[in-house]
Amino acid sequence: MIKRPDTELATTPARLPAWAFLDGKIIPYAEARFGLFTHALHYGTGFFAGVRAYWNDDERQLFVFRPEDHFRRFLDSARLLRMELAFSVDDLTRAVIDLLRKEGYEQDTYIRPIAFYGDESLGVRLHDLTPRVGIASMPTQFMDRREAHACFSSWRRVSDNSIPPRGKLTGSYVNSSLAKTDAVLAGFDEALMLNEAGHVCEGSVENVFIVRRGELVTPPLTDDVLEGITRATVIELATELGHTVVERSVDRTEVYLADEAFLCGTGIQLTAITRVDHRPIGSGTSGPVTTAIRDLFFDVVRGRSARHREWCRPVFEKARVDAARPVAGVGASG
Numbered sequence: 073m074i075k076r077p078d079t080e081l082a083t084t085p086a087r088l089p090a091w092a093f094l095d096g097k098i099i100p101y102a103e104a105r106f107g108l109f110t111h112a113l114h115y116g117t118g119f120f121a122g123v124r125a126y127w128n129d130d131e132r133q134l135f136v137f138r139p140e141d142h143f144r145r146f147l148d149s150a151r152l153l154r155m156e157l158a159f160s161v162d163d164l165t166r167a168v169i170d171l172l173r174k175e176g177y178e179q180d181t182y183i184r185p186i187a188f189y190g191d192e193s194l195g196v197r198l199h200d201l202t203p204r205v206g207i208a209s210m211p212t213q214f215m216d217r218r219e220a221h222a223c224f225s226s227w228r229r230v231s232d233n234s235i236p237p238r239g240k241l242t243g244s245y246v247n248s249s250l251a252k253t254d255a256v257l258a259g260f261d262e263a264l265m266l267n268e269a270g271h272v273c274e275g276s277v278e279n280v281f282i283v284r285r286g287e288l289v290t291p292p293l294t295d296d297v298l299e300g301i302t303r304a305t306v307i308e309l310a311t312e313l314g315h316t317v318v319e320r321s322v323d324r325t326e327v328y329l330a331d332e333a334f335l336c337g338t339g340i341q342l343t344a345i346t347r348v349d350h351r352p353i354g355s356g357t358s359g360p361v362t363t364a365i366r367d368l369f370f371d372v373v374r375g376r377s378a379r380h381r382e383w384c385r386p387v388f389e390k391a392r393v394d395a396a397r398p399v400a401g402v403g404a405s406g
């Protein structure tokens with residue numbers, strides 16, 4: 073049975089997927105079942121990725137956004153957990169494409185690869201354990217939120233010397249969940265977290281940027297943040313738009329005094345923070361820098377920017393047939 077959480081940004085599939093990739097094979101989703109003693113269930117000894125595929129209706133094609141970059145980070149997380157996976161970046165990208173073809177989605181899709189120690193064996197450790205690798209997908213349920221009211225969480229972000237945030241480790245999402253639920257129950261949309269040194273690091277599952285004194289500023293990767301693929305995308309797109317992007321530590325009060333601020337990540341995509349702790353940021357609406365980057369971002373992820381087409385992996389060998397209209401070429405939509 074599917075239980076739907078009532079928070080706005082929660083993402084429970086309306087129906088479970090038909091298929092899953094598990095340890096090299098595509099099998100019925102319902103057959104991917106694990107026992108109660110599964111190591112990762114007890115100790116959080118796993119990691120995951122969150123990838124999106126965007127439907128381009130002009131081209132009748134589904135594009136997976138930067139899967140290789142997601143899987144490079146996935147394999148970094150494997151190394152942090154001393155896990156040897158039998159799959160390369162290319163194998164995993166291929167697996168996503170095969171899975172999406174099998175599901176046949178003609179709509180925006182969210183893809184969740186996960187690897188974990190799957191032995192039914194207790195005892196905290198990272199050695200003498202067997203990795204399992206799965207991938208499942210679902211039509212996206214995420215709200216396309218344009219504006220958010222955030223608060224600074226009283227929870228500190230896990231640090232590189234406790235549970236490294238550089239990896240997307242399942243166990244560390246207890247930290248994100250504590251911050252997120254407290255924020256939502258207090259009436260905010262999202263939590264911003266400080267690291268142990270007191271610097272702004274990220275949202276519960278998003279990287280953060282501010283615009284201040286003409287510069288776009290984001291915390292550096294050494295301030296306990298995930299090496300976000302959307303963060304890297306935004307840095308590149310903002311630079312192309314002529315903005316100066318600076319990676320440096322950010323104080324809490326710089327966010328209060330910012331002209332603009334936004335969150336970005338595969339789930340939320342790009343959302344303006346228009347208020348923090350009941351203080352308006354800049355004009356209190358999505359500002360011009362945020363809006364311009366957001367507009368370009370959505371063109372890029374849907375494969376509409378020839379310049380960034382290499383980030384978009386087509387799923388189907390041929391454009392999907394739509395009897396109602398002819399298929400447009402790449403250049404047709406910009």
Ligand code: PMP
Nearest residue numbers: 277278279298300301302337338
């Ligand atoms: N920080 C955290 C803690 C996250 O979980 C995510 C989501 N993966 C992000 C940032 C954004 O990363 P990405 O752009 O790669 O999705």
